[in-house]
Amino acid sequence: MSLIPFGFWAASGAGGGVAAYDLLETTTLTSSASSVTFSGLGSYSDYAHLQVRAVLRSNYAGSSDVLHAYVNGDTGNNYARHNLTGRGSQGDVISGSSTSQQYFGRPSIKGAGGVANSYMPLIFDLLDFSNTSKNSTARMIAGDAENSETVEMHSGLWLNTDAITSLTMTGAFGTALVTGSRLSIYGIKGA
Amino acid sequence: MATPTYDLLATVTITTTTSGTTISNIDTIGAGYRDLVLVLSSTDNCVVYIRLNSDSTVGAYSSVNAEGTGSATSSNTGPNSTRFTPTSSVYGGGTNIIQFFDFSQTDKHKSMLSRAGSSANGVNMATGRWANTAAVTSITDLSTRNAGDTFHLYGIAG
Numbered sequence: 234m235s236l237i238p239f240g241f242w243a244a245s246g247a248g249g250g251v252a253a254y255d256l257l258e259t260t261t262l263t264s265s266a267s268s269v270t271f272s273g274l275g276s277y278s279d280y281a282h283l284q285v286r287a288v289l290r291s292n293y294a295g296s297s298d299v300l301h302a303y304v305n306g307d308t309g310n311n312y313a314r315h316n317l318t319g320r321g322s323q324g325d326v327i328s329g330s331s332t333s334q335q336y337f338g339r340p341s342i343k344g345a346g347g348v349a350n351s352y353m354p355l356i357f358d359l360l361d362f363s364n365t366s367k368n369s370t371a372r373m374i375a376g377d378a379e380n381s382e383t384v385e386m387h388s389g390l391w392l393n394t395d396a397i398t399s400l401t402m403t404g405a406f407g408t409a410l411v412t413g414s415r416l417s418i419y420g421i422k423g424a
Numbered sequence: 425m426a427t428p429t430y431d432l433l434a435t436v437t438i439t440t441t442t443s444g445t446t447i448s449n450i451d452t453i454g455a456g457y458r459d460l461v462l463v464l465s466s467t468d469n470c471v472v473y474i475r476l477n478s479d480s481t482v483g484a485y486s487s488v489n490a491e492g493t494g495s496a497t498s499s500n501t502g503p504n505s506t507r508f509t510p511t512s513s514v515y516g517g518g519t520n521i522i523q524f525f526d527f528s529q530t531d532k533h534k535s536m537l538s539r540a541g542s543s544a545n546g547v548n549m550a551t552g553r554w555a556n557t558a559a560v561t562s563i564t565d566l567s568t569r570n571a572g573d574t575f576h577l578y579g580i581a582g
Contacts, residue, residue, distance in 0.1 A: 252428035256581045259458075286459055286582060288525050288535060319490020319499030319549065326490045326497035350557055354525045354535040374537055376551020378486040382501050384537075384551045413531055417458065417582035420426060 251422070255280075259417040265292060266410055268403035271418050275398040278363040281423025285359070285400070287416040288352035293344040293407030296380035301336040301405045302357065302389075304369065304397045308335045313390040321382040337389030340375035342404060345411070347380045352413060362397040369397055429581040431457075436575040445569055446478075447577050448562040451528065458582025460524040462563060465574045467517050473566040474508040474522065476534065476554050482506055489550035507566060508552040510538035518542030526582075527560040534560060 257277060260269050274283065291298040303312070310333040319326045343353040355375045362369055369391045376384035391397075400418075404410060433453045436445055447462075454460060464472060475485075487502035487509045502509045510522055520540035526532055534554040541547040554560075565575070 254428070254430040255426035256429045257426055259582050286523075286525070286580065288532065317490075319488060319497075321488035321490075321499050321501030324499055326492070326499050348533070348553075348555070350531070351533045351553055351555075352526075352535060354523065354537050354551065356523065356537060374539070374549060376488060376537060376549075378488050378501075378535070378551050378553040379503060382488050382503075384488045384490050384499070384549050386549060415458075415526060415529075415582065417580075419429070419580075 253422040255420045257418045257420050259415065261415040262410060262412050264412055267408060268401050269410060269416050270399055270401040272399045274362065274400060275396065277420050278396065280420030281361065282421040283359040283362050284419045284421060285355070285357040285416055286419070287355045287357070287414070289355060289414045290343040290347070290352045290411050291345065291404030291407030292409045292411050293404055294346050295344045295406065296347040297377055298342045298344040298407050299339045299405040300342045300355065300402060302338065302400065302402045303336050304391055304400050305395060306399065306401070307393065310335060311392045312337055313392070314338050315388045317386045319384045337371045337391065338373045338387030339405070340373050340385050340387055341377045341381050341383055343377065343380070344407065351379070353377050359397065359400065365394050365396055368392055368394055427581055429579070431579050432576060433579045434577040438569045438573040439571055441568060441570050443568045444564060444566055445575060446562055446564040447575065450563065451559060451561045454527065454579050456581065457579030458526060459580040460527050461578040461580065462522045462524070463576045463578070464520045464565065466520070466569065467572045468570045471567050472510050472520050474510065475564045475566060476560050477558060477562055478564060479554070479556060480506045484555050485552060487550055487552040489548055491546050491548040493546040508536060508554065510536070510550040510552065511540045511548045517544070524560065530557050530559055532557060
């Protein structure tokens, strides 16, 4: 077995290409916040896609809350979504869909009643976010290993061709995301 | 200011049948990164049992996974376990990508997401939690690996 720690690499790429995946911003909550908004996305139009990596927990008293994510401040009925959810305790995998929604997807996040020190992981991809010739789409993968006992994949569609300039995330049932929640947003280069 | 990231930290290439593969010194090679991504490319099977910091405490890990075989779907849990189980099925070769979040943050338990697949046998997604606030310093795959299998560990700043 060989173990070769490099400590660098992808910034230049093995083939001599340019960096393709860049950290843009990170928000780590040091106090509760009703929502977190990345508001300067218009300045990242030289990227093709965005990705948010997060660990989230809300102040909802139950063990699990639900994440609401919307763009450009739009909470009208302009979103559609599908989900594929493995429900470990029930042993099944279910799928659902909804139209005329106010948010992208509805992945679970940890609630205040959940296991202490536990935050729910999320990877949220926002594709072609600044392309004005198509509606914007999103994909999320998330999971809660011990309270809701689900692992989830969500897709979302925003029925609007505007370039996305802001992304807001908040808990659906709680009033705030709590201290320790962390959201980082990355840019992914296109052509 | 944009910071290029998603950097290769370590590579392990299995040269002879090996039971248990550990990437260690993560506190050193992963310094300055927020998340880790472990990519396992397996030629034999894709069963993966992950242990962090060699912690074999009963109840230290919980997992939920979902899989589709092409003809059926199922989901199961692995609560109160001694290991994280991102994939439990015997896939005939495949790839498993495991994401570790906030691996060095000492104010929270460590959470994981994974996706795995084998074109011959199925596709899987999973989540897990290590009920420990310690910084991750090593990752061990407890399964037996054969020559040609590879592990790549990446760091993502955040």
